[in-house]
Amino acid sequence: MPSPSGQRGGDWATVKTLLPYLWAYKARVIFALLLLVGAKLANIGVPVVLKHLVDAMTLPAGHPAAVIVLPAGLLLAYGALRISTTVFTELREFVFARVTQRAVRTIALKVFRHLHALSLRFHLSRQTGGVTRDIERGTRAVSALVSYALFSIFPTLLEITLVLLYLVTHYDIWFSAITFVALVSYITFTISVTEWRTRFRRTMNELDSRAQSRAIDSLLNYETVKYFSNEEYEAKRYDDGLQQYENAALRSQSSLSMLNSGQSVIIAIAVTLILWRATLGVMNGSMGLGDLVLVNAFMLQLYVPLNFLGVLYREIKQSLADMEKLFSLLDQNREVADATDARPLAVTSQEGMEIRFEHVHFHYDEKRSILSDISFVVPAGKTTAVVGHSGSGKSTLARLLFRFYDIQQGSISLQQTDIRQLTQASLRSAIGIVPQDTVLFNDTIAYNIAYGRPDASEQEIIAAAKAAYIHDFVQSLPDGYQTQVGERGLKLSGGEKQRVAIARTLLKNPPVLILDEATSALDSHSEQMIQAQLKEIAKHRTSLVIAHRLSTIADADQILVMEKGRIAERGTHQELLALRGLYARMWERQQSGLPEEDNADSQDGSNILQTA
Incomplete structure (x- = not known):
């Protein structure tokens, strides 16, 4: 069984588990990546065109090129590149949206099916609130991971590579050296501190799930809490969980402040050094004003997204942790599984x-x-x-x-x-069963009866209700068969719930019938009627x-x-x-x-x- 922290073998193992769900739409993935590269090339082209536009303004006054040809062409190119960046980005989002949402849907459905395939042992030991939170966070993490990694981190790294190539081929080595050292320092610092902070996030996750599980368990057992006047006790247990979560959240926030401060110092030093070198170049004539504008624009384009690298990396790590939790549910041993040569049971008669x-x-x-x-x-x-x-x-x-x-x-x-x-x-x-402890879905009476055979007609549902001697009771309700039964059927009495259970089993019409204290919640008069009906039904079945x-x-x-x-x-x-x-x-x-x-x-x- 996976560890409580949800570790399944590391982040790469989680990513490898996710990739097949995305690669199922390989054509869309490749097209989206091409659009991403196009957007970044257009984005890099904007400062370059701006440089030439500024340089064009230094031509002698009255020169025809300075008045019409160069400025007009460069302005058009500048506008076209700006528009291209936006168009490529939005097209990429549009193309990849189906990939992401279908992957989320496929994974969520697979986990849901797997949970239903697990043995009763797992479901008796699980905490419903914790499992539902893991599924909710995990499916949301798939979309977040794709968004952060593919549309934020990867584009930023691509842009860094393109900028460094341009600086190396067009300017003094100091520009690319300062940029490279600053980037390495920034990324190393960010990853190191974020790795250290991840344990706080994991602790917050565990405490959040535990607090939510306690809350849901308490609310599901509302009547028991009331029976023993333990409202304050339950509130204290819930508050203990919230207090632990609060302490973990404060530690996480203080470490985040340290991360942001360190990042700002590295960026400030790098930008200052870059502008200092560019200013010297303009003063000694080796660079023009356009070059100064270009270098400054490059730095802004690089360091603005890098300023969020810590947040992005943290969110990616958090998404990976949440996905580990989700995929760890798939790692749960089914314990009871169909044999490879299992065959359907042939029902020859009722x-x-x-x-x-x-x-x-x-x-x-x-x-x-x-x-x-x-x-x-x-x-x-x-x-x-x-x-x-x-x-x-x-x-x-x-x-x-x-x-x-x-x-x-x-x-x-x-x-x-x-x-x-x-x-x-x-x-x-x-096999049909009428259990001793009947639990109903939080839906209508009709839905709960029809659960025995979801494709049953309204007439068949009513017939089953009559056979279980609950039809008259249902008819007396303001909403009839559309009456909501509440969480686990708590709006109905024990006897009423048991009659609904009998009705849905009758509707299923199975050849084998199990009656587990089927009339234990009924009064003597109702029990005699139901017993007579059950005996009549059992005559034609193995019971x-x-x-x-x-x-x-x-x-x-x-x-x-x-x-x-x-x-x-x-x-x-x-x-x-x-x-x-x-x-x-x-x-x-x-x-x-x-x-x-x-x-x-x-x-x-x-x-x-x-x-x-």
Whole structure:
């Protein structure tokens, strides 16, 4: 995993990662570079024409060339070069804009797809605020890097080269020597100080992401904060992050002031020496006034952009650091990936598919086993229920069937095919789940139901809602199916969210159905209605029901009793009662209304250790 600082192997490694995205439009890139060279040649030509224009003014009064020919031609040339500089620059921006924006779009989409391809382990350990900030800064950095490097640094270096060549070929060696020494000193000083300052910028980035992550996490858990009256506690945690960021920002600013002061001293000394040499040349007759104007114009054209070199170099380094963060997300190991020869799952009918677990061993962390030698079969079209104390590994079975994780030993098969030989997309399209903890998108009720099948018609959405007994409730709302459910669906009650989850699963219409405490948030009356509907639906599907209330699965074709990651008992409801074992004791306690026995030793750590 990349280091927290986002280092992936240096700046050149980051640039090499970026180049293929830009080079995909090589014709536009080459044309833009030609326009850039044309703009700089025109820019260098402006002082040269100005020199000849000034020299023309020294002709004797009344000379025809001084009145019409030379000044008129040079003025036209001067104006044409000025216009050419602007035209070439704007054309370059226009031509390269598509390259930059398409590269940003391609990279952002690739990172987005990769994040969705990562395993559940990554998403349980990530901080949403930090990741979104990394993506935002990284994509913005691509555009900034191209702008600063290709359109600021490279043109400046090209102009420096052209100026030095002109000075060497037309004037005393002292002019080019002073210019060269000043430039080397300026660039060396700028790069050295900026490299030193980069660590402050990296620290600011880390602290900024941390503060934003805390803020977003706190706002997402708004109700929990209110429950415990911890507003001030959350504000203090956020302010601690802001204070650390403030201190880092102050260190960065003080170092920037030192950088700017040093740059100004170098530029001032160089310009003074250049003008001193030019003045001497005019006084001894070796140079004309036009030469003095030319040298002065060259210095202005060089040192004005160089004055921003520190800022540009710093921004380039910052952009590279931000891009490192972005590309480091692409370096995250997918952990669960399709095999090279993976094939789509063939769904021949909606009558269900056989599920088979054979000698499955699984752990989130090597130090603690979660499932040990689990073997069972769910025949096509039949219902198997899994019960057990909290933490016994029930929900882990559903995660493994969805292939959120890969098992360490054994095999899981669907229709006699190991799920590791199937494409993940086709596998998950054949399985529908109603989770215990339903999380909805911050969109409308219609959108959340239609998420089960995005191309569903309005009539199909309404039919699914009716089947989940939520249609009447939705109709009673002022905005009906266009009602916004809020962040993570918090505007709806737990029961309402669970009915939406049931509706979108019904709309998906999968051959395999997983019900993970599907009615845990419903009242008794609603639970009876939904249970009847789910049983009707399950008749035509292979169903894996994870349950806490045993009364809801009494008529299952097979019941598995989990304990400490193993199947302790199996059979029908009547067979398990007759055994007078673990299931029978659980049944008796629930029927008598007694609390469940504590079984802390059986906790699988599925919410803790899976992030390790």
